[in-house]
Amino acid sequence: GRPGWHIECSVIAEETLGGAPTITGGGNDLAFPHHPMSASHLRMLGSGDSAATVHVGMLGFQGEKMSKSLGNLVFVSKLRAVEDPAAIRLALAALPWAEDAEWEDHLLVEARQRIGTWRAAVGVAGDSRGLAAAIVERLADGLDVPGALAVVDEWAAAKLGSTPSGDPSGGHGGDDEGARHAIDALLGVLL
Template identity: 45%
Template sequence: MDSWLSPKVPQLRHEAPGPVRLGPDGLTPDGDVRLYVCGITPYDATHLGHAATYLTFDSLVRTLRAGGYNVTYVQNVTDIDDPLLERAAKIGVDWRELATSQIDLFRSDMTNLRVLAPDHYVGAVESVDLVVSAVERMSDTYGLASGEGGADDVYAEVAADPRFGEVSGFSRVEMMEVFAERGGDPEREGKHDELDPLLWRGAREGEPSWNGKDLGEGRPGWHIECAAIGEHYLGGAPTIVGGGSDLVFPHHEMSAMHLRALGHEEPALYLHAGMIGYEGEKMSKSLGNLVLVSKLVDQGVDPRVVRLAMLDHHYADDHHWTDADLTRATERLQAYQDAIAARAPGAAMTALVVHDCMTDDLDTPGALWALDAWAAGDAPRMTEGDETEELADLVTTVDALLGICLIGGPFDTTCGCVESL
């Protein structure tokens, strides 16, 4: 599937200050990074909560690559699943039309926010064969009649995996609390364990289905979709898996179990982005309080301001968006631009502090504090170095690591700005 046009990432003008440490335990990736980030299910998928998740992993890719890591980045699109079909039926459009329009909107949001495109952007529909062959390689699976004379539904046995639970650390009670509301089907009769995840859904009347060879007509389950796409396009199991914190269970737990069943014993590092609410409530379609990136941009909000507003919070923290976030970020962007125009001293030292913050589990609020201090005239000069060179160091650092071009226009994908300093 086509992704979007990546902005150009400028070469840093300083050495990385140290290795990248990630997660609460400060783990340092070892060798090449195979990054898998769970992508959207294309319905209502372009609000700020999603933007925050993909900005998080954009910061991660930028910081890893700036630190010399070789990163392969795969992201999927769940372009066939129950929620998409349900929404399409509810609003009376063809599910493919809904998916296409939402994926287009997502691409344009990502482009406007200057998010780096993944190396492989892969849909579930185009990956049906991958899923089928993955399921065929697995043992500890069983079929349940779909009840309409068609192919069976196929499930995986959680009881067969002694490591089940290690990703989320959830107790059985905690698992049961969220399983149904996050796409699980504990009520399904005949399952060996009510938590067993669906691998393949046999065809139903009126539902789209694909040729599953020995599995029969049907469509992929969600967790195996990510496991199979990741394994194939990364050339092995992911070393880092990312997504929103609501994916911890069941999605990442089940995908990890499937990867083990496919022979990948090495655990990945799981990074989860916090949830974004709106002024004290959960952001949701049903509450009518979705803040869409595209709407903000249509209203004339500079996408760099949206980006700065999201970077003001640590990725792992839940956060409630308020309109004041935009005001603060607008003032910040102006202050940084004014400081460049005034050739504020201490830019090289600030560039290093920004980079250092990013290597510390993507401490974007710390990076912005450093920029605030510099813009306020509080940054010490590191050397009596060339002022223009120092400013160029800072501008390229902010562009490369934070994805914000401080000199070009709001929609520039290539920042050729250093020459104009």
């Protein structure tokens, strides 16, 4: 490891936060030795431990971990010039957050289809009271974001499957603001 780096992060946490952060997080490459070393330095400074530590997986591209040194980065800023930001968010959210994953073009294709289906479903008036609770249930289970997306997929498919053919409003007109709000508030996706 790099002892100076561990000490530097510990001092920054102490000076900025007044001790250990409530949640320590970063890539899975920080799981050892960086986070345990920084935590031990904070304990030596008289701080307690973080209440939780989370580590996200690395994102790969063309079989390699994305990195500046390899020059194989896919920039969200460039994707935004040609893609709906909601589709980019859904493409990334569909990947298990705690595992290494590979960025592939089909993720955006699937996300575009998903966002289109969701937008059609929120365009149909209806009762979506159970949707928020079902999303929260998946998120409360290890932050299962792909599972939460599947909940919305199932809700949208059921809602669209119950509309008369050729009438996206289901004969009711209107908009499902409850579903729109739940998806935005819980998943950060504006429909």
